[in-house]
Amino acid sequence: MLNPVTPDFEDSLRALLPAAAFKNDTTPYLSEPRGRWEGQGVVVAPASTEEVASVVKACAAARIGIVPYSGGTGLVGGQLLQEGVRPVVLSLERMNRIREVYPSENVLVCDAGVILADVQKAAEDVGRLFPLSLASEGSARIGGLLGTNAGGVNVLRYGNARALCLGLEVVRADGSIWHGLTRLRKDNTGYDLRNLMIGAEGTLGVITGAALKLAPRPVGVGAAMMAVPSPAAALELLALAGALIGEGVSAFEIMHRQGFDFLTEVGPGVKQPFAEVPEWCVLIDVGLSAGISPEKALEDLFASAFESGLVTDGVIAQNHAQRDALWYIRENIPEANRRIGSVSSHDISLPLSAIPQFIVEGEKALAEVGAFRINCFGHLGDGNLHYNVFPMPGRSRADYEAERPQVKRVVHDLVHAMAGSVSAEHGIGRLKVKDLETYGDPVKLDMLRAIKEALDPLGIMNPGAVLRQRQTPPAEV
Template identity: 70%
Template structure:
């Protein structure tokens, strides 16, 4: 970043002349913060374009002046990819004005939306057309499509529908030289050369700015059901998943594992959340969501799963939601655990993935290994169906995360070394951002890293696109 230049007043004046009517704002605090309060950003200004042509003009001006540019969605990212804590003051390019649902093609199961669309609004537009947009996560009321695609977000429905990458047919994007890629096709098959779509999805704003996307929709399941089952152990949960797949095949939308600590944290910080087993909760639970075709009763299917799990000694207790209200209450438990975590304040949070068969052994080994370092509370939960755990380490009662600053790097190293040893990934669904640049260098394949650097240097030779994120 040594040869990049700050977005000073002279540059902003030139930018305003080049893009008449461009909305240029001071950098308000909300653009300089991130949910975990690990970094504070800085910026010369925030620009809010209203069209892909304006985005193109902004990127062109930044490339010519070598001014860094940070694409900004909803600001919900958890690895610091949406802010730049030091170096030349960047331009923050907010897509929030580009928030139109351009068109829904219900007969094609496709929606074309702009990058600034909030995820919940895309879900609503799909529902109005009698369809489902299956990407779903706790921040869906504020996260925007551009950021979700740029980070290849996951969420609770990956088991059935895949992560964000699997939801994309085509993209419109502005490349680092300011050129517009008109790749907004609604094709399921397009085998014309290198796949720029999948290159930009997951690139975290380092290779261009996603401005619109053609997204896959799905038929809305006729019958939906939810159950929360107490299981004997993570290994029992994995065996129960195998039974569920045998009984319901692709009907399983989500299979989430939760530890007792999650319920304890909710009781401690969010007592308004209705908790199952408010007295003496089980150590491990799985939250299961199914969506079945017409003629199949989800409640009956979940009761059959409970019976099979009990027969095999896997399930000890449970509840099947009997109404939409009960379904919402069960999901509120899972979806508000991250909020409770933030209120407690983690020493170190880990978004990891493992081969499914390795998940139980990792959980068995990691806790005792961390206990050799210090006493901690561990809240392990996540998307067991696709092997993605949120393995978060917290202070013991009466202490704060600030008391563990000396141990924090060691905690992260212990967890990530174990994950790597089990053949897993230290970044499952949150991305690399700035938080995990060191981890990518430590655990990444050298050939892959060299190819990534070559791509970055070729597409963004000036190094203006989100400098410091993903690659050092």
Template identity: 80%
Template sequence: MLNPVTPTFTGHLRNLLPAAAFKDDSAAYLQEPRDRWTGQGLVVAPANTQEVAALVRACAKARVGVVPYAGGTGLVGGQIMGEGPAPVVLSLERMNRIRDVYPMENVLVCDAGVILADIQRAAEEIDRLFPLSLGSEGSARIGGLLSTNAGGVNVLRYGNARALCLGLEVVRPDGSIWHGLSRLRKDNTGYDLRHLMIGAEGTLGIITGAALKLSPQPFATGAAMLAVPSPAAALDLLALAGAQMGDTISAFEIIHRQGFDFLAEVGPEVRMPFADIPEWCVLIDVGLPAGLSPDAALEALFVAGHEKGLVSDGVIAQSVAQRQAFWHIRESIPIANRRIGSVSSHDISVPLSVIPDFIARGNAALADIGPFRINCFGHLGDGNLHYNVFPMPGRTRDDHEEQRGQIKQTVHDLVHALGGSVSAEHGVGRLKVDDLENYGDPAKLAMLRAVKDALDPLGIMNPGAVLRQRSE
């Protein structure tokens, strides 16, 4: 059984760590972005790995839970613990050093609290690319991104966060430190503990440092917004693009017109790419080596797609600013979603070939529950859709609170039936613990529990996230 943070324990920590580590104004750390949960606990921000280790050792001795807090941008409640004994909320914000850069090796080593955008800029300074990119990159921290195995828009070409990490430094649940900041591409000396920690959401240890893999900067980049008649046509266009351009495609996003309608309704203001907004469109982004023209490649794709009936209209970015404007549209859609207020949001993935079937069957099943607006968009290239359900105009999500559970189950049942995942890139957190139990393979769940019990026998690491907290 875990113990709560008490005044006596707080006093002990204040004797153990510098005064600068303690956050007296904790409100911002105890609220998640969609205001669905409120947390609790003592917020502490160590400045280095040794301070993290000392803090975790003290928590282990007192059997006090530790909830890691990176950028606070997670959407499944992994950084918020609202029930049970009050924990220590361990913020990484003061651990923000880029430790070393190795241009010849294409490696950057940094603290876990470095903001993603700062890593991207550091890579650019040496003419390299750190390709992990997502809407919250201005505030998300690399430790949280690795702990959730974040995806983003460039997974099609570069992979998830897991594929971009060579080594880790981790404080274990007993306060000892695993010095695993390897820069090696090959190391077959036993279990790959790096991959065990990535995606564990802080339930097996605290990531304090990372060795990240950089890539060469593309010589030339380009983007296009292409109108397509259907999701099936979008998939055919993706296959055609792959045949013509190979692995130079960085991103391939699908957008339904509902996203544009929300932007027009509540903002942010964006310049619409089409005079008449199509029912569906795709945003394709490419990065080519020297000697190849993105404009020519995208124009050839448009022509071939049009001849096959896959594309009806399109705009190819004529400048860096226009390419950025296309991405501004894509990144503004989640902002508009939050302003409308979803009844139920779903971060799902299914095999690429069944995406059209999922959308058609999902829309029909929700229509049987009631009238809703559905905004379906996301990373078509890797099968990850954000399939979000909204109230009709004049109503709010609160009007449908009693239907949220039915909507979520309807969508997730269909995803599971089609061989998909109910958490594509946001993780499990506390929001989807029930889903993991309902849809997870029993053998997998047993293995997850065995790993958790072996590495964190006291159950202090992010209690209740990913796996339900044991009752004693």
């Protein structure tokens, strides 16, 4: 069993760390973006890997839980502990150095507390691209992005965070440091510890540094928004885009008109690209090499798709400002969702061919529960949908608290029945622990628990995240 942070333990931490490591105002660290939970704990912000190790060693000796805190943008409660004994909240914000950049190797090495936008800028400064991109890139930090194996809009071309990492530096649950910060692209020397830590959500150790893959910057970039008659047509358009443009397709996003309606209803204000908002549309982003015009590639795609009946209208950006305006719409749909307030939000993934049927069946199944507005949007290129259920006009999400568990169950049951995942890119955190138990393969769960037991025998690392917190005392170590 874990022990709570006491005044005496806080004093012991103050003997280990400088005064700058302690936060007088802990409020920002004890809440999450949707306002559904509030956490607890003493917040400390070490400035080096060695300081992180000293905190972890002290917590292990006292059997005190540690909740790693990165940018605080997670949506499944992995960054706060609402119930249980008071933990140490370990913020990586002061570990914010770009350690080294190797342009010829396409590698950047940084602290785990570096903000994603700063990594992108550092890559741009040497003529390279760090392609991980998501709405919270101005506040999300590298450690949390790796801890949750974040996705974003460019997974179709560049992969998840896991695919963009070569090596890690990690403080283990006993305070020892794994120096795995390799820049090697080939290293078959035993188990893949890097990929074990990525996506573990801080339950196996604290990521303190990362060696990240960079990519060449495309010479020409472009975007287009095209109206499609249905999700099935959007899938056919995706295949056509791959055939005509190949790996130059960086992102392929699908959006339902409900997202546009929310933007009109509550903001942020956007310039509508169509005279009449279509029921469904897609946002396509491309990055091409020298000698190939992005605008021409998208025009050819539109012409071929229009002739095949896959698109009914379209807007092709003619410059960077127009491209940014199209992306501004997509990137602000989550903010409009937040202002409306969802009954239940779902980060799901499905086999691509199952998506059209899921959208039809999901609407039918929810209609049997009650009357809702559904905003379905997301990364069609990699099968990840954000399938969010909202109150009807004039009502609030508080009016639907009784229906909320049933809404979630209906959606997740259908996803599971169609061989999908109930967590595509946000992780498990604490919100989806029961979902993992309900829908996860029992053998997989046994393996996860065995790994947790082996690497964190005291159960101090992000207790209760991913796996239910152990109730029996651990063995002496």
